[in-house]
Amino acid sequence: MATGQHEAPTVVEVGSTGQFEELLRLRAKSLVVVHFWTPWAPQCTQMNQVMLELAQEQPQVSFLKLEAEAVPEVSEKYNISSVPTFLFFKNSQQIDRLDGAHAPELTKKVHRHASSSTFPPSTKGSMQEDLVLRLQKLTTAAPCMLFMKGTPQEPRCGFSKQMVEILKKHSIQFSSFDIFSDEEVRQGLKTYSNWPTYPQLYVSGELIGGLDIIKELEASGELDTICPKVPKLEDRLKVLINQAAVVLFMKGDKQEAKCGFSKQILEILNSTNVDYETFDILKDEEVRQGLKEYSNWPTYPQLYVQGELVGGLDIVKELKENGELLPILKREN
Incomplete structure (x- = not known):
């Protein structure tokens, strides 16, 4: 077992409750990271390697590994119910915990706790x-x-x-x-x-x-x-078609139409100088499919005025040609 010799940073293996408590006491002024592991779990072996790499990178941190089933008193004391589990100690007190083989999260926690050295009493209030x-x-x-x-x-x-x-x-x-x-x-x-x-x-x-x-x-x-409810699709669609006086459900948006039909209907609406909002049905599959059934209209784009379906591109073209579109958009009919 490693004791006071100044060797290359490594992971110390703990074999008993007494040794564990002694190491926590001796290394109270530094961050202590303990890996509860078992030799039969491949993810534990993998995380032992991660611990070894962290020990090389963070020589001021003490890294321990403890076989959970071999030292059951310690495992029970700290509610270790699965492996790998990592406990973090400062001043012999547990300050954090990580359950599972999450190497990036382990690295992040080690860096965070190592960067704040032992906490002086004056900082406890602000903490x-x-x-x-x-x-x-x-x-x-x-x-x-x-x-x-x-x-x-x-x-x-x-x-x-x-x-x-x-x-x-x-x-x-x-x-x-x-x-x-x-x-x-x-x-x-x-x-x-x-x-x-x-x-x-x-x-x-x-x-x-x-x-x-x-x-x-x-x-x-x-x-x-x-408790707040998940909005039903029908309620959600009602809100969407009434979000503005004129709403266009299309592929893309005002800045960039993503199909020829949507582009044509945008050009028609822009020529009327009437304010309108758009909804990109490519970004929401639930709305894309649900609105077809709700409106009983199988294709896009779909134009709504005051919450009522006007129609798709062909109908909007017809309305424009016979002079009815603008009154409908402005509700002047």
């Missing part, structure tokens, strides 16, 4: 302020924010999975934050919200609660009134 500001931004990042273990696609605990299922069942529009990806947020949000467990659901920056509360709100019917 707390920074964290509070960060949590405020996160809780208001979307109208409905779910702080969970994992992602909606891959929840990493049963409670988070149930929460996602309830929100999806009620067509609730939400964004999420994986608290496993940031230990500072994971611990800080418990204090910020005065809520000790996850998942946590926020609406408009206000804590609604955890799974039990959401289940109660679902049972009482209040959940649907509290």
Whole structure:
């Protein structure tokens, strides 16, 4: 085992609880990064190599690797449920965590924590302020924010999975934050919200609660009134066709038409000097397909006035030739 010799920077292998605690104590003034790993997982072997490269690059940082199943007391103490997992320590206190084989994220966290040396007591207040500001931004990042273990696609605990299922069942529009990806947020949000467990659901920056509360709100019917819904396609289309007095759904936009029909109808509209808005149906497949059915009109471009379909290029050409287009656009008929 490496001790006090000044050899090339390397990753120190930890074999016991006592050795782990001693290393944390001895290296308290530097950043300590611990890799919980198992020899049978290929991604762990790969991340050990990443750790070795980081050790060469950051000689002031202490890198340790600990076989999770060989030292179960330490793994249990720090809630290591999967490998690879990385813990970050300063002053013998855990300050961050990373679950999974994410080499770019590991490198980013090492650089960030290494660049801020041990925190003197005088800076603790400002650090707390920074964290509070960060949590405020996160809780208001979307109208409905779910702080969970994992992602909606891959929840990493049963409670988070149930929460996602309830929100999806009620067509609730939400964004999420994986608290496993940031230990500072994971611990800080418990204090910020005065809520000790996850998942946590926020609406408009206000804590609604955890799974039990959401289940109660679902049972009482209040959940649907509290959380923002994913707009139905029909409602969305109604908003789009009424976004201006004259709206053209086309391939491309006013600056650049992306088909000959759209280009021709733009030229006609521009010749009338009437204000209009455009929507590029190439950028939204849901609208592109849905509007055909909604309007019962199979092709583009489509021109709407006051929320009503006028028609496509052929009809607009006809209206222009017989002098009816301008009155329709201005609703002077």
